[in-house]
Every structure is written in C-alpha cells, then in structure tokens.
Amino acid sequence: MANYKNLIEKMINLYIISNGIHDSAVIDAIRSIPRHSFVEESFSELSYTDAPLPIGHKQTISGIYTAALMTSVLELNKNHKVLEIGTGSGYQTAILANLASEVYTIERIRELSLKSRTILDNLDFKNITFIIGDGSIGFKEYAPYDRIIVTACLSEIPKSLIDQLKDGGIIVMPVEIDYKQNIFVIKKNNDKIEKKIIASANFVKLIGKSGFAA
Numbered sequence: 001m002a003n004y005k006n007l008i009e010k011m012i013n014l015y016i017i018s019n020g021i022h023d024s025a026v027i028d029a030i031r032s033i034p035r036h037s038f039v040e041e042s043f044s045e046l047s048y049t050d051a052p053l054p055i056g057h058k059q060t061i062s063g064i065y066t067a068a069l070m071t072s073v074l075e076l077n078k079n080h081k082v083l084e085i086g087t088g089s090g091y092q093t094a095i096l097a098n099l100a101s102e103v104y105t106i107e108r109i110r111e112l113s114l115k116s117r118t119i120l121d122n123l124d125f126k127n128i129t130f131i132i133g134d135g136s137i138g139f140k141e142y143a144p145y146d147r148i149i150v151t152a153c154l155s156e157i158p159k160s161l162i163d164q165l166k167d168g169g170i171i172v173m174p175v176e177i178d179y180k181q182n183i184f185v186i187k188k189n190n191d192k193i194e195k196k197i198i199a200s201a202n203f204v205k206l207i208g209k210s211g212f213a214a
C-alpha cells in the first residue's frame, strides 16, 4: 500500500492524539509499524480507522485507541521484559517489541500464532518469542516479567499473573465483571497491589482457567 504513511498520520491524529494520548514514544512506535500488514488485504484501508477488524478464527485486532492506551500505561523502556497474552494478529506485539527489550507472546490458536510470526519476521523483529498455548495463568517458564499485557477479556484478576510480575511491575488487562468489561491497571510495589480502572473495553473473551469456557 503506497500511501500508508499518510494514513498512519491521520490515524494518529484522529484516534490517538485527539483522544488525549500524547505519549511520544508510543506514537513513534505506532508511526513505524505498517498496521495494514496485520490484516487481510481487503481490510488494508480500514486498518487505519479505529474499527476492531476480523483476523480469522472469530478473533479481532484491537482498535488503535485501545492499543495505544494500553501501551502508554505500561510506561515501557528498553530494559523491560514483557509478557503478552493473546498474540492475535501480532500488531500489539510489534508495538511492544519496538519499545521493550524482549517480548514473550502467547496465543492459544496455533494458526494465528504462526501467521503473526511470519508477519513479524518479515518486519525484521528479533526480540519476540512466540508461544502457542493457554496463557490464562501466564507463563512461568520465563517469569518474572517487568510488564504484562492481556489482550483478551478475563473473568477475574489471576493471582498467577501477579505472582509472575516483578516488584515495581505493571499489568494492563480487561476484566469482565457483571457483564461489563473494564481495563484494569495493576501495579506491584513492595508486594503491595494497587488496582485502577482506566477505561471500558470490548475485547474477545479469553478462553481458559481465569477466563471463559471454549
């Protein structure tokens, strides 16, 4: 797609900056990633709007505002080891990998994991580890993490994720309570846990132990 750089600038202005997100590191990361590469060709132009689009297997790529918001609250830097639960298209993974040191991303649907890996390899990302499996209880093998992001909706805040977070770490995740989804930010300091709701959300459900039945 020839004119995608202009579409990215428009998207940044319309859906990110005008909605109050001014984090320049996050905006630069978004500017550097061709979002249309993560969707079917027929959705290329639409990928630069705020619509959540289908990526197959009844899953969706998150809207750009939500992706920017969730990334900005993580306050990422180049020393951070990040766990992402719900690779999906791999677009959010690309933003994380641009801002952090290492990203471990877990996806339960094999075809989606493989597809996202091909796209991210083609874009030359070298700091991403792809895991196929149930991430609803995190991923102990590489723990602890500086940051954890969940991009499918949980039914509770899993204790295992808090256990896998380093002291001083941050988790961002959508949780459904009474049929309403909210994005929670959780901070761990000296083993004290602070929870805050930052927005409502509309994610696909996480399937698994701290999520929903398949």
Ligand code: SAH
Binding pocket: 055, 059, 060, 061, 062, 085, 086, 087, 088, 089, 090, 091, 092, 093, 106, 107, 108, 109, 112, 133, 134, 135, 136, 151, 152, 204, 205, 206, 207, 208, 209, 211
């Ligand atoms: N951030 C992604 C959004 C993916 S949608 C993007 O922008 O493309 C959520 C993804 O979570 C789906 O691909 C779904 O298959 C995956 N998922 C659901 N339950 C999961 C689980 N228990 N472990 C890992 N991935 C899961």
